[in-house]
Amino acid sequence: MASKTAKLPAPSSAPPLAKRPRNAAATREAILQSALIAFSRAGYDGVGLREIAGEAGVTAILVNRYFGSKEEMFVEALKVACADASLFEGDAASLADRVAQAMVALPAGESAGVDPFRLMLHSASNPRAAEILREALADRFERPIASSLAGKDRPERAALFLALIAGVALMRGVIASPSLAEADPSALAKRLAQMLKPLVEDKPAKKTDKPQQLSLGF
CATH class of the missing domain: 1.10.10.60 (Homeodomain-like)
Known part of the structure; x- marks a missing residue:
């Protein structure tokens, strides 16, 4: 009697996979x-x-x-880079100390990550980008700082406050000045806070007998 060979069932054709919807x-x-x-x-x-x-x-x-x-x-x-303005909001009495400590906490030297100060520095040479930067900085930082200050010339003092910390970010974070990068963080934060506090407290500059003239040699 001839043996019958069992036949395997033919593979069923599976339906094509549906395309995954884009998120x-x-x-x-x-x-x-x-x-x-x-x-x-x-x-x-x-x-x-x-x-x-x-x-x-x-x-x-x-x-x-x-x-x-x-x-x-x-x-x-x-907008994303400037989204967190909480550091500049709140009690003005501790504003200088808060910002100084946050600036020193940032890693010194070149970074491949997101850096609002580096973004500002590298883009400011383009006129349209500079215009966008001015609007964003005024909306997200200058106005919140100015609203927390007392005294006269609040917008001007807020802009100077930002200019000072932007300069520190440039020298320490981008240029990586060894004197700033290697400085003791606690002492550096204290010194920076001392520079920021007169802008917060609106203390008048000390009068001198004769105005000092700065010559740049040009």
Whole structure:
């Protein structure tokens, strides 16, 4: 009697996998984070949409679909970079100490991450980027600082406050001055706070018998 060979059932054809829907919010966030890092590293003029798209793992066409243009992307990236203004809000009496300690806590030297001060420094040479920066700084930092101050010339003092800490961020965080990078953090924070407090407290400058003239040798 001939043996019958058992036949295996033919493999069933599985239905094609459905395409995974794109998470629009996650994609937009990935593009923004890529833009923040790129603008902090190279500034407004030093980076293009293709580079930002590549770092985010998307196409330049998709970047345009979410943001429309590099200018609009810069605006949105700056909003994220300046989103946390809580350090400048609250009790004015401790403002100088809070900010000084936060500035010293930032790592000295070049960083590949998001840095609002480096973003500002690298992008300010572009006229349109500078205009966007002015609006963002005034809205997120200058006005909150000025509203917490007492005395005269509050907007001017708030702008000087920001200019001082931006200079420290430049010298310590970007240029990495050894004297600042290697200084004792506690002593450096105390000295910086002493420089900031007159702007907070609106103490008049001491009068001198004769105005000092500074010659730059030009």
